[in-house]
Amino acid sequence: MSRVETKQYTESALADMVKNFLVQFKDKSGAFSYVEQIDQMMPKNSKFIIIDYNDLVLSYSEIESRFNENPDEILNAFSRAIKEILQERFPKYAEKIKDEIRARVGNYPVQRSLRQINAEIIGKMTCVSGMVVRASEVKPLAKELTYVCPDHHVTQIFLLKGMSVNVPVKCSNPKCAHRDLEMKPETSKFIDFQILRLQELPEELPPGQLPHYVDITIKQDLVDNSRPGDRIILTGIVRIEQESIVGVSRQSSGLYRLRIDGNNIEFLGGRGIKSSRRTEREEETALMSS
Ligand SMILES: [Zn+2]
Ligand SMILES: [Zn+2]
Known part of the structure:
Protein backbone atom coordinates (compact mmCIF):
# COMPACT_ATOMS: atom_id res chain seq x y z
CA MET A 1 0.00 0.00 0.00
CA ASN A 107 -4.02 -14.24 17.14
CA TYR A 108 -1.62 -11.75 15.60
CA PRO A 109 -0.99 -13.24 12.15
CA VAL A 110 2.59 -12.16 11.43
CA GLN A 111 4.72 -15.08 12.49
CA ARG A 112 8.48 -15.28 12.15
CA SER A 113 10.90 -17.99 13.08
CA LEU A 114 13.34 -17.16 15.80
CA ARG A 115 16.09 -16.90 13.16
CA GLN A 116 14.13 -14.18 11.38
CA ILE A 117 14.20 -11.87 14.38
CA ASN A 118 16.79 -9.29 13.32
CA ALA A 119 17.54 -5.59 13.15
CA GLU A 120 15.38 -5.14 10.04
CA ILE A 121 12.22 -5.47 12.06
CA ILE A 122 12.99 -3.18 14.98
CA GLY A 123 9.79 -1.52 16.14
CA LYS A 124 7.58 -4.12 14.44
CA MET A 125 5.21 -6.51 16.08
CA THR A 126 5.72 -10.18 15.46
CA CYS A 127 4.83 -13.62 16.74
CA VAL A 128 7.56 -16.10 17.40
CA SER A 129 7.22 -19.61 18.71
CA GLY A 130 9.72 -21.27 20.97
CA MET A 131 10.37 -22.99 24.23
CA VAL A 132 10.95 -21.05 27.41
CA VAL A 133 14.33 -22.21 28.68
CA ARG A 134 15.00 -19.65 31.35
CA ALA A 135 13.01 -17.21 33.45
CA SER A 136 14.74 -14.55 35.52
CA GLU A 137 13.65 -13.58 38.99
CA VAL A 138 10.85 -11.01 39.03
CA LYS A 139 12.28 -7.53 39.53
CA PRO A 140 10.68 -4.17 40.15
CA LEU A 141 11.09 -1.91 37.12
CA ALA A 142 10.89 1.82 37.84
CA LYS A 143 8.12 3.73 36.08
CA GLU A 144 8.26 6.88 38.18
CA LEU A 145 11.02 7.66 40.62
CA THR A 146 10.77 10.23 43.36
CA TYR A 147 13.94 11.88 44.66
CA VAL A 148 14.17 14.23 47.59
CA CYS A 149 16.93 16.74 48.31
CA PRO A 150 18.04 17.69 51.86
CA ASP A 151 15.59 20.65 51.68
CA HIS A 152 12.74 18.20 50.95
CA HIS A 153 12.18 19.38 47.38
CA VAL A 154 10.76 16.61 45.27
CA THR A 155 12.28 15.69 41.90
CA GLN A 156 10.37 13.22 39.74
CA ILE A 157 11.73 11.09 36.94
CA PHE A 158 9.59 9.10 34.48
CA LEU A 159 10.66 6.06 32.56
CA LEU A 160 9.34 6.66 29.08
CA LYS A 161 10.64 3.98 26.78
CA GLY A 162 13.13 1.23 27.16
CA MET A 163 14.75 0.33 30.42
CA SER A 164 17.09 3.09 31.44
CA VAL A 165 16.39 5.95 33.81
CA ASN A 166 18.38 9.16 33.79
CA VAL A 167 19.21 9.67 37.44
CA PRO A 168 18.80 13.39 38.21
CA VAL A 169 22.11 15.13 38.85
CA LYS A 170 20.56 18.13 40.57
CA CYS A 171 17.43 19.10 42.48
CA SER A 172 14.65 20.17 40.09
CA ASN A 173 13.84 23.22 42.20
CA PRO A 174 15.42 26.09 40.22
CA LYS A 175 16.47 27.92 43.39
CA CYS A 176 18.17 24.88 44.88
CA ALA A 177 21.67 23.67 44.10
CA HIS A 178 21.61 20.36 45.94
CA ARG A 179 23.09 17.41 44.14
CA ASP A 180 22.76 14.83 46.88
CA LEU A 181 19.33 13.44 46.11
CA GLU A 182 17.85 10.43 47.79
CA MET A 183 15.45 8.07 46.02
CA LYS A 184 12.21 7.40 47.92
CA PRO A 185 10.88 3.92 47.08
CA GLU A 186 7.62 4.51 49.01
CA THR A 187 6.49 7.29 46.68
CA SER A 188 8.02 5.83 43.51
CA LYS A 189 6.14 3.53 41.17
CA PHE A 190 7.39 0.15 40.06
CA ILE A 191 5.98 -2.61 37.90
CA ASP A 192 6.87 -6.30 37.85
CA PHE A 193 9.47 -7.14 35.27
CA GLN A 194 11.04 -10.38 34.13
CA ILE A 195 13.25 -11.66 31.33
CA LEU A 196 12.42 -14.92 29.58
CA ARG A 197 14.75 -16.73 27.25
CA LEU A 198 12.98 -18.27 24.28
CA GLN A 199 14.76 -21.00 22.35
CA GLU A 200 14.00 -22.49 18.95
CA LEU A 201 11.74 -25.51 19.11
CA PRO A 202 13.61 -28.75 18.36
CA GLU A 203 11.38 -29.47 15.34
CA GLU A 204 12.13 -26.03 13.85
CA LEU A 205 15.88 -26.45 14.19
CA PRO A 206 17.77 -26.88 10.91
CA PRO A 207 19.68 -30.19 10.92
CA GLY A 208 23.09 -30.02 12.56
CA GLN A 209 22.58 -26.50 13.96
CA LEU A 210 22.66 -25.27 17.51
CA PRO A 211 19.41 -23.69 18.67
CA HIS A 212 19.11 -19.91 18.57
CA TYR A 213 17.50 -17.98 21.35
CA VAL A 214 16.16 -14.52 22.01
CA ASP A 215 15.50 -12.74 25.28
CA ILE A 216 12.01 -11.45 25.94
CA THR A 217 11.15 -8.71 28.38
CA ILE A 218 7.80 -9.17 30.04
CA LYS A 219 5.99 -6.93 32.44
CA GLN A 220 2.99 -6.74 34.72
CA ASP A 221 0.37 -9.44 34.10
CA LEU A 222 2.66 -11.51 31.84
CA VAL A 223 5.18 -12.03 34.63
CA ASP A 224 5.23 -15.58 36.01
CA ASN A 225 2.81 -16.62 33.30
CA SER A 226 5.05 -19.21 31.68
CA ARG A 227 7.80 -21.42 33.02
CA PRO A 228 10.88 -23.12 31.60
CA GLY A 229 9.72 -26.04 29.46
CA ASP A 230 6.59 -24.26 28.20
CA ARG A 231 6.09 -24.10 24.45
CA ILE A 232 4.65 -20.73 23.64
CA ILE A 233 3.81 -18.28 20.89
CA LEU A 234 5.10 -14.95 22.02
CA THR A 235 3.65 -11.79 20.50
CA GLY A 236 5.71 -8.69 20.99
CA ILE A 237 7.53 -5.72 19.54
CA VAL A 238 11.16 -6.08 18.51
CA ARG A 239 13.41 -3.57 20.22
CA ILE A 240 17.10 -2.98 20.72
CA GLU A 241 18.94 -2.32 23.89
CA GLN A 242 22.40 -0.87 24.31
CA GLU A 243 24.87 -3.41 25.56
CA SER A 244 27.94 -2.67 27.60
CA ILE A 245 31.35 -3.71 26.31
CA VAL A 246 34.33 -4.18 28.60
CA GLY A 247 36.12 -0.84 28.95
CA VAL A 248 33.33 1.19 27.34
CA SER A 249 30.48 2.72 29.30
CA ARG A 250 27.00 1.52 28.46
CA GLN A 251 25.88 4.91 27.12
CA SER A 252 28.69 5.14 24.58
CA SER A 253 28.59 1.53 23.49
CA GLY A 254 27.80 0.99 19.83
CA LEU A 255 26.76 -2.56 20.44
CA TYR A 256 23.11 -3.39 20.76
CA ARG A 257 21.21 -6.53 21.49
CA LEU A 258 17.80 -7.50 20.23
CA ARG A 259 15.00 -7.92 22.68
CA ILE A 260 11.34 -8.64 22.18
CA ASP A 261 9.05 -6.54 24.31
CA GLY A 262 6.37 -9.09 25.16
CA ASN A 263 2.73 -8.16 24.61
CA ASN A 264 1.00 -11.54 24.80
CA ILE A 265 1.80 -15.18 25.46
CA GLU A 266 -0.22 -17.99 23.95
CA PHE A 267 0.45 -21.62 24.70
CA LEU A 268 1.13 -24.12 21.97
CA GLY A 269 -1.11 -27.13 22.20
CA GLY A 270 -0.37 -28.98 18.99
CA ARG A 271 2.46 -28.16 16.67
CA GLY A 272 1.94 -24.52 15.87
CA ILE A 273 -1.57 -24.89 14.49
CA LYS A 274 -3.36 -21.56 14.68
CA SER A 275 -6.48 -23.08 16.20
CA SER A 276 -4.44 -24.52 19.03
CA ARG A 277 -3.55 -21.08 20.28
CA ARG A 278 -5.19 -20.47 23.58
CA THR A 279 -5.09 -17.58 25.91
CA GLU A 280 -5.32 -18.00 29.66
CA ARG A 281 -8.82 -16.64 29.54
CA GLU A 282 -9.94 -19.42 27.24
CA GLU A 283 -8.15 -21.96 29.39
CA GLU A 284 -9.99 -20.70 32.43
CA THR A 285 -13.30 -20.97 30.61
CA ALA A 286 -12.40 -24.46 29.41
CA LEU A 287 -11.56 -25.48 32.96
CA MET A 288 -14.78 -24.06 34.32
CA SER A 289 -16.95 -25.76 31.73
CA SER A 290 -15.22 -29.14 31.95
ZN1 LIG B 1 16.22 20.99 46.53
ZN1 LIG C 1 18.50 23.21 48.70
Missing part, protein backbone atom coordinates in the same frame (compact mmCIF):
# COMPACT_ATOMS: atom_id res chain seq x y z
CA SER A 2 1.37 3.39 -0.91
CA ARG A 3 1.74 6.32 1.45
CA VAL A 4 -1.07 8.19 -0.28
CA GLU A 5 -3.57 5.40 0.26
CA THR A 6 -2.75 5.07 3.94
CA LYS A 7 -5.14 7.17 5.94
CA GLN A 8 -3.49 9.36 8.49
CA TYR A 9 -5.07 9.55 11.89
CA THR A 10 -4.24 11.86 14.69
CA GLU A 11 -3.59 10.25 18.03
CA SER A 12 -7.06 11.10 19.30
CA ALA A 13 -8.78 9.98 16.08
CA LEU A 14 -7.08 6.63 16.42
CA ALA A 15 -8.16 6.40 20.05
CA ASP A 16 -11.73 7.19 18.96
CA MET A 17 -11.59 4.46 16.34
CA VAL A 18 -10.40 1.79 18.76
CA LYS A 19 -12.89 3.04 21.34
CA ASN A 20 -15.72 2.61 18.84
CA PHE A 21 -14.43 -0.87 18.13
CA LEU A 22 -14.40 -1.80 21.83
CA VAL A 23 -17.87 -0.39 22.47
CA GLN A 24 -19.57 -1.60 19.30
CA PHE A 25 -18.04 -4.99 18.61
CA LYS A 26 -20.41 -7.93 19.03
CA ASP A 27 -19.18 -11.51 18.91
CA LYS A 28 -21.00 -14.37 17.15
CA SER A 29 -23.37 -14.84 20.07
CA GLY A 30 -24.28 -11.15 19.96
CA ALA A 31 -22.44 -10.25 23.14
CA PHE A 32 -20.45 -7.05 23.51
CA SER A 33 -17.39 -9.08 24.38
CA TYR A 34 -14.93 -6.21 24.90
CA VAL A 35 -17.29 -4.17 27.05
CA GLU A 36 -17.77 -7.33 29.09
CA GLN A 37 -14.02 -7.78 29.44
CA ILE A 38 -13.67 -4.18 30.60
CA ASP A 39 -16.50 -4.66 33.10
CA GLN A 40 -14.67 -7.68 34.46
CA MET A 41 -11.44 -5.77 35.08
CA MET A 42 -12.33 -4.42 38.50
CA PRO A 43 -13.91 -7.63 39.90
CA LYS A 44 -10.87 -9.58 38.67
CA ASN A 45 -8.44 -6.88 39.79
CA SER A 46 -7.02 -6.98 36.28
CA LYS A 47 -5.33 -4.24 34.29
CA PHE A 48 -5.58 -5.62 30.78
CA ILE A 49 -7.99 -7.02 28.24
CA ILE A 50 -7.26 -9.33 25.31
CA ILE A 51 -8.08 -8.14 21.80
CA ASP A 52 -8.51 -10.76 19.11
CA TYR A 53 -6.70 -9.35 16.09
CA ASN A 54 -9.26 -10.98 13.78
CA ASP A 55 -12.11 -9.06 15.42
CA LEU A 56 -10.22 -5.84 14.96
CA VAL A 57 -9.42 -6.18 11.25
CA LEU A 58 -12.92 -7.48 10.61
CA SER A 59 -14.30 -4.19 11.95
CA TYR A 60 -11.60 -1.83 10.69
CA SER A 61 -9.56 -3.37 7.88
CA GLU A 62 -7.55 -0.15 7.47
CA ILE A 63 -6.01 -0.69 10.88
CA GLU A 64 -3.96 -3.59 9.55
CA SER A 65 -1.43 -1.40 7.76
CA ARG A 66 -1.20 0.85 10.79
CA PHE A 67 -0.45 -2.15 12.94
CA ASN A 68 2.37 -3.09 10.60
CA GLU A 69 3.82 0.39 10.58
CA ASN A 70 3.49 1.47 14.15
CA PRO A 71 2.18 -1.08 16.65
CA ASP A 72 3.17 1.08 19.63
CA GLU A 73 0.78 3.77 18.45
CA ILE A 74 -2.15 1.32 18.26
CA LEU A 75 -1.37 -0.19 21.64
CA ASN A 76 -1.21 3.30 23.17
CA ALA A 77 -4.55 4.12 21.56
CA PHE A 78 -6.02 0.97 23.11
CA SER A 79 -4.68 1.82 26.56
CA ARG A 80 -6.24 5.24 26.26
CA ALA A 81 -9.59 3.96 24.96
CA ILE A 82 -9.87 1.23 27.60
CA LYS A 83 -9.08 3.81 30.26
CA GLU A 84 -11.83 6.12 28.95
CA ILE A 85 -14.44 3.36 28.90
CA LEU A 86 -13.38 2.20 32.36
CA GLN A 87 -13.57 5.78 33.66
CA GLU A 88 -17.22 5.95 32.63
CA ARG A 89 -18.05 2.71 34.40
CA PHE A 90 -15.63 2.31 37.30
CA PRO A 91 -14.08 5.76 37.81
CA LYS A 92 -12.23 4.94 41.03
CA TYR A 93 -10.66 1.78 39.68
CA ALA A 94 -9.76 3.57 36.43
CA GLU A 95 -7.97 6.27 38.39
CA LYS A 96 -6.10 3.69 40.44
CA ILE A 97 -4.73 1.73 37.47
CA LYS A 98 -4.72 4.46 34.81
CA ASP A 99 -1.01 4.23 33.96
CA GLU A 100 -0.94 0.45 33.79
CA ILE A 101 -3.91 -0.30 31.52
CA ARG A 102 -3.00 -2.24 28.42
CA ALA A 103 -4.32 -4.42 25.64
CA ARG A 104 -2.86 -7.78 24.81
CA VAL A 105 -3.19 -8.83 21.18
CA GLY A 106 -4.23 -12.41 20.47
